[in-house]
Amino acid sequence: MTLRVGLVSFAHVHAAGYAALLREWPGVSLLALDPDADTAPAGELRGAAMAESLGVELAGSAEEFWARRPDAVVVCTENARHRPWVEAAAHAGAAVLCEKPLATTLADAEALVAACDAAGVLLMTAYPVGFHPAFASLTRSVRAGAIGTVIAATGTNNGGAPIDHRSWFGDAALAGGGALMDHVVHLADLLDVVVPAPAVQVYARTNRVVHADRVDVETGGLVAITYGDGTHAVLDCSWSVPPGYPAWGGLTLRVEGSRGAVEFDPFGERLAVYSGDERWQDYGPDLDRLMLAEFLDCVRTGRRPRSDGAAGLRTLRIVLAAQRSAELGTTVPVGGS
């Protein structure tokens, strides 16, 4: 049976990658919709032009999109515009893969999770990094005691500023913030798997040294998370990768135990290619493909993915606490609902 998959919006920089994969996916028919295309600045490829360049079919209106009765919907709008589309999908009985972060406020995130729960539809948060096969083996070994008890972690998720491709990432109203909102959640989600206790407290500092002339949101950030078992993790979420860097950026996680440590570098499998300039050519697994495979399998089988709506909520709470801490200059408890 062919799965009807809808892609809502080309706003997010990840939408093009998902579209390219889903277009070729066996057993999937893809229909895209780019609802706020005309609010994007001139020069950003959106709407019909983007659909044409991706080779995907574009619905002319929301009515036409929902009339196709999608089985599943991938929501790639601006961060602050996720909620109405996830709620509409839930209302239509379609499973949802929602781009991270789930929302920019706790109220929106809780509402969209509740809508999916009430409708009995699957909600998955788009956290692809955890689908690297090495992360599964790392998790198994850490749980088996390979490094003793987990006591601390450090993580990096740095990149160029996504404002080069989509300017709304620098708009606090649409993005919900800068580097903190964009880059803390991936690492927070990996730690959600590795650390057995919940996050209880956050200390964060931010600055705006990089791209100071281009955006009003924070571009540099360090976030220290304390977990219920005393484990601490410090994450660098900065948009600090300059033009000319051999890749878009990267993500690393080092987990410290009482008897050793393990380091995870999911983009570490790469060639250095010298061809005019130096670029890194990944030869590791395609994490988006692995995440979409999990999503589509969950849609077909009714299985619940690990990075579900609740995981998206837990990680968003950490970001919101980090924003508050950066504002106050003190540690802040990770809020409940």
Add this chain to the structure above:
Amino acid sequence: MGVVGAGGISRVHVDAWHRLGLDVVVFSIDGRAGEVAASVGGRAVDSLDDLLAAVQVVDVCVPTYEHPAVVAAAAAAGRHVVCEKPLAVTHDAAADMISRCAAAGVQLYPGQVVRYFPQNAVAKAAVDAGRIGSPAVLRLTRRGAAPAAPWFADPALSGGVIVDQMIHDIDYARWIAGEVETVWASVAGGDFSSQQVASVVLGHENGTLSQLTGGWGGPDQVFTTSLSLAGSAGLIEHTTRGRDPVQWETVQVDDHRGALLPDADPAFSPYLFELAEFLAAFRGGPTPRVTAADSLAALDVALAATASAARGEAVDVKRFLG
């Protein structure tokens, strides 16, 4: 050159002084002075007074808690001083060492050797040349085996992992980004039978943020460091490690190679570069790239970080110092 102490760092320094063409006299209370002196054809003496009478410069390589007494004796004898880091485990003791040396008219330089590691020195020069623009977010890491000498395990004697080990990266962060305004820290583990990890977030007065990670592992912990200096116009990265999707650093209890200090060819060692610069200063040359005041400033931040870890809250460094 008089070297006081005969532990791990003493051997490295004695070798460097010998390479710099100096006659080396060693005094130590642990019975190993003769062996260390003999390795470079130097001689051992039986008392600190005998050493002070025989030398022009004193290199203090005793345990940290003994630094103040030995430095005070060297200053009283009118000898220039090199003192291993940290200068002391309290602000007052370190400040007293500095004022005694100043009053005696002798120079005092700290063993903040990280400024002499080639990757750190070249990275600093690149920052000064504007290659990264304004520093934005720095990350510095330093890991090694826990020191074997038991006094390191007692924070009252060594200052603990932040004061003893991370002070290197605190000094380096200050060198790159200037004075530190706020500090948050956490220390996990904390028991010498298992790995100890220290994490620190610094807020510099100029807005730069620094993330420092240090730690003492088991006897088989590989010595590693890394740096990432991100700025408004560029990025500098270095790591002493390889690159695989997963790298394990587990402790193998049956293998006691030890790795407290990085491997270095003694003829091209940062310790040699460091001591050569100090020696030139003693001989009337320019002020070295690191001073005792720098080391005291790094100690102050390390003490504020240690207090933050104990309190579980960020600390304002100026307010902490009173």
